[in-house]
Amino acid sequence: MHLRHPHDGPGHGSAAGAAARRPDGTRRALRLGLGGPVGSGKTATVAALCRELRSELSLAVVTNDIYTREDAEFLLREAVLPPERITAVETGACPHTAIRDDISANLEAVEELENAAGPLDLILVESGGDNLTATFSRGLVDAQIFVIDVAGGDDIPRKGGPGVTTADLLVVNKTDLAPHVGSDLSRMAADAKAQRGPLPVVFQSLREEAGVAPVAAWVRERLAAWRA
Template identity: 60%
Template sequence: MPDTLSPEVAPDTAETNRSLRLGIAGPVGVGKSSLIATICRALADELQIGVITNDIYTDEDARFLRSAGVLDPERIRAVETGACPHTAIRDDVTANLFAVEELERDFAPLDLVLVESGGDNLTATFSPALIDAQLFVLDVAGGGDVARKGGPGIGRADLLIVNKTDLAPYVGVDVEQMVADATAAREGGPVLALARDDEKAIAELRSWLLELLATHRAGQHVPQDPGPMAPHFHADENGGYIHSHEGEHAH
């Protein structure tokens, strides 16, 4: 993987006018919705943006973003998945794909559609049938050791965000070490340490997104299939069970 914030490209493909669809995944509470608000603030003056949020039984994330005033509220829509978060972004993307396509029709032309996953674990990845590229988000409050544990979400996202770095002194996390561990887990893939008031980091994120959009428009960005999800645990009223996706990798 590359060691810069440059998206991978593949030459000699046709140009596209469709919006860039960017997935944002990560565990509960890492700041995915706040990251989307930051992206919108950084780019809304120059790009036409839409947002799709995912929650199991609520539209709370969509309401948060509407109240933040980062976009026209009609450009922020919620999908209530009614199932485990990864199901709606990886296994059966129908509801999300319909929501994205409807948003693109209603506000054509859109430059960027951000699709926020419901909070999930380190196995969460988006299907390339839904999105063109994906960010995975961790935060320092979750512990400095999380990054080095790896997993499909950490290892295969186009960009890994280590979020809420301003909280590091309060939770005893060495941000530089966490970023180094994350970079090693990603075999050199790009990692960005970020806080919502860190103007330098936000500028780096903005540049990465604009470069990704340019390669997408040129038809040079190839969505990376992250492969099947790893087995993971689902809690239920009977104590829970291990769920494996072996044999379901149809994309």
């Protein structure tokens, strides 16, 4: 398992195992991984980030599904980016295999995007739906976002797991549903704080005015640090 706790080392684990520069000497794009359970809203968050950032950044997306290209096709239908900036990896096995254990297919997809559409500022790598143990290899991404949703139960932050406790950013999604599913947001916030210490948590509803803005602000901060 390629797992490094975010509290280890400088920048709370922001350093990637992969080289920071491309073979031609230019700085490669910042790579951000998005993981989380099925239905938590990963693809919707990716789509919202693309809409929010596409006017200021050069970005691309790699999606992961087991046997389909469904998430990539959703992004293509929504026209969040030009088609040549969206590609899909069919993992053929549990999603964590291709983002943590054998990352070769994802690395190839990332490098092909940079070669074809570069120079890029940011590449979003979306995992297929997995469980609370899902983490990205630091040889694939520079930082990782873990997305959960209130409909999955307000005890998820308390249960922990590597995805919840070690991701560089935890996103608690679909907060607008909390009153309808009996989830206590203050309890989730307290449990997340207990599990994650100083690591940030964002409560998000893509149906409300703020939408993805807080997550986009965090992405901008990571990109500024990467460039520096």
